[in-house]
Amino acid sequence: MAIDPARVGAIALRQFYLFRGSITRTVPLFVWVAIDIVLWGFITRYLNTVTSAGFDFVPVLLGAVLLWDFFQRVMQGVTMAFFEDVWSRNFLNLFASPLTIGEYVTGLVLTSVITSAVGLVVMIVLAGVIFGLSFLSYGAALGAFVFVLFLFGIALGITACAIVLRFGPSAEWFIWPIPGILSPFAGVFYPVATLPRWMQAIAFLLPPSHVFEGLRALVTGGTVAADRLAIALALSIVCVLVASWVFRRVYRRAVRTGLIARYSAETLS
Amino acid sequence: MVVLSVTGIRKLYGGTVAVDDVSFQVGRGEIVGLLGPNGAGKTTTINMILGVLAPTAGSIRIDSLDLEAHRRDALARTNFAAVYAPLPGNLTVAQNLRFFGMLYGVRHLGERIDALLSDFALTGFRDTKCGVLSSGEQTRVALAKAMLNRPRLLLLDEPTASLDPATARELRTSIRAFAVSSATGVLWTSHNMYEVADVCDRVLFLSRGRILLEGNPKTLPAEHGKETLEDLFVTVAREPLTLQS
Numbered sequence: 001m002a003i004d005p006a007r008v009g010a011i012a013l014r015q016f017y018l019f020r021g022s023i024t025r026t027v028p029l030f031v032w033v034a035i036d037i038v039l040w041g042f043i044t045r046y047l048n049t050v051t052s053a054g055f056d057f058v059p060v061l062l063g064a065v066l067l068w069d070f071f072q073r074v075m076q077g078v079t080m081a082f083f084e085d086v087w088s089r090n091f092l093n094l095f096a097s098p099l100t101i102g103e104y105v106t107g108l109v110l111t112s113v114i115t116s117a118v119g120l121v122v123m124i125v126l127a128g129v130i131f132g133l134s135f136l137s138y139g140a141a142l143g144a145f146v147f148v149l150f151l152f153g154i155a156l157g158i159t160a161c162a163i164v165l166r167f168g169p170s171a172e173w174f175i176w177p178i179p180g181i182l183s184p185f186a187g188v189f190y191p192v193a194t195l196p197r198w199m200q201a202i203a204f205l206l207p208p209s210h211v212f213e214g215l216r217a218l219v220t221g222g223t224v225a226a227d228r229l230a231i232a233l234a235l236s237i238v239c240v241l242v243a244s245w246v247f248r249r250v251y252r253r254a255v256r257t258g259l260i261a262r263y264s265a266e267t268l269s
Numbered sequence: 270m271v272v273l274s275v276t277g278i279r280k281l282y283g284g285t286v287a288v289d290d291v292s293f294q295v296g297r298g299e300i301v302g303l304l305g306p307n308g309a310g311k312t313t314t315i316n317m318i319l320g321v322l323a324p325t326a327g328s329i330r331i332d333s334l335d336l337e338a339h340r341r342d343a344l345a346r347t348n349f350a351a352v353y354a355p356l357p358g359n360l361t362v363a364q365n366l367r368f369f370g371m372l373y374g375v376r377h378l379g380e381r382i383d384a385l386l387s388d389f390a391l392t393g394f395r396d397t398k399c400g401v402l403s404s405g406e407q408t409r410v411a412l413a414k415a416m417l418n419r420p421r422l423l424l425l426d427e428p429t430a431s432l433d434p435a436t437a438r439e440l441r442t443s444i445r446a447f448a449v450s451s452a453t454g455v456l457w458t459s460h461n462m463y464e465v466a467d468v469c470d471r472v473l474f475l476s477r478g479r480i481l482l483e484g485n486p487k488t489l490p491a492e493h494g495k496e497t498l499e500d501l502f503v504t505v506a507r508e509p510l511t512l513q514s
Binding site: 006007098255258 | 282312313316319320321322323340341342344345347349351353354355356357358359360361364367368369371372373374414
């Protein structure tokens with residue numbers, strides 16, 4: 001079914017209204033990522049002073065932190081926009097309108113693009129100005145890294161929405177730890193080869209692991225393997241498709257069982 | 270001309286029958302009251318017509334469009350207000366109307382919002398967040414949203430439940446005028462039998478998920494040996510078997 005840009009825009013506009021009138025929504029867009037960049041910036045500086053000369057931790061660790069934070073911002077951009085409807089008990093008004101599921105999810109994604117872009121810009125400026133991290137050093141591969149992490153963030157965000165729609169608002173607490181659970185497998189701070197074999201197998205299926213392996217290869221003077229990037233991109237696309245399918249299935253079940261019509265904090269079916 | 274056609278809808282929750290073989294129609298400009306005691310299946314029926322609850326069996330046509338096959342187009346011609354579905358309290362009145370106006374594809378939205386704010390005496394609350402409005406004001410905002418797209422079918426689930434009698438009377442008059450002028454079919458639930466008798470052209474009494482009685486609210490009580498619609502309602506609620514033919 002065709003996507004109506006006006007209805008997609010309405011979802012994004014609603015989020016804009018909420019951000020415009022609320023300091024509690026706007027500040028978290030950049031405060032947490034700023035804290036992360038400052039914290040890890042100083043850690044990398046310290047590591048540069050205590051390890052052998054010649055190796056620069058800034059592009060490896062700080063670059064990884066920046067990209068991982070970006071991924072989390074993308075995921076949270078989707079889930080936070082969804083939670084606004086959960087908290088305001090707006091599902092009945094939304095889904096009794098001509099809005100389609102495709103338009104709703106696209107609107108959530110558009111919202112996430114805007115909010116995560118704000119976080120990304122803040123991180124790039126801070127990392128560049130304070131710690132001298134130059135994104136030009138990553139070359140053209142940076143675009144691919146960001147795109148893969150963006151897609152994977154969208155996929156996890158949509159999956160998180162499906163979980164909350166299925167199990168009720170209290171399932172929100174399942175959502176926040178997801179990036180933390182994935183990070184050991186994604187090899188954000190260390191090569192995937194460091195992991196035991198079973199973890200490496202899981203890591204291979206996670207698009208971010210290929211991004212961070214590529215990042216490390218790049219800053220240590222190597223090149224990013226095109227086939228790894230292709231695998232990461234393919235995996236990300238598959239994740240988005242699967243997540244969209246799962247959300248649609250959960251929505252249909254919610255319509256069948258009446259969950260949409262009586263969605264509340266007590267729902268946990 | 271029929272704007273809503275419900276044919277044999279049925280809703281099962283596990284082994285429990287919530288709505289059982291319900292069929293009825295609503296014509297253009299007609300206001301039909303859907304009455305019944307708590308748990309009779311009124312809200313379940315409305316939720317199925319709104320497309321947020323899938324019937325186990327049966328079909329629903331809105332303005333000749335099958336709801337399942339043409340959900341988007343059918344819902345674009347529908348709107349609703351319900352006491353249990355307030356608009357988001359963290360948006361202002363104007364923001365809510367703009368947001369829902371965009372969802373319903375309303376043309377000349379700015380003008381439409383201005384007109385509705387005026388019609389529902391909400392101009393002074395234009396930039397007030399809905400969450401801080403009184404329940405009566407919130408009801409007026411919900412009704413303004415329900416009329417944004419000039420729906421062919423309007424579903425009102427206890428629309429005046431939180432209003433004082435004077436405001437309720439004004440709103441009934443407004444809704445009546447809207448239904449007549451725009452040839453909108455209205456399905457109206459209420460527990461206020463005086464209101465139902467005043468505003469509805471026809472009523473359907475639901476009991477235990479089935480339509481028990483149907484007719485003109487002004488003549489129906491006498492047809493069943495009751496003085497008032499409220500007496501008839503009480504009988505439907507307590508002794509439905511005595512009314513089954």
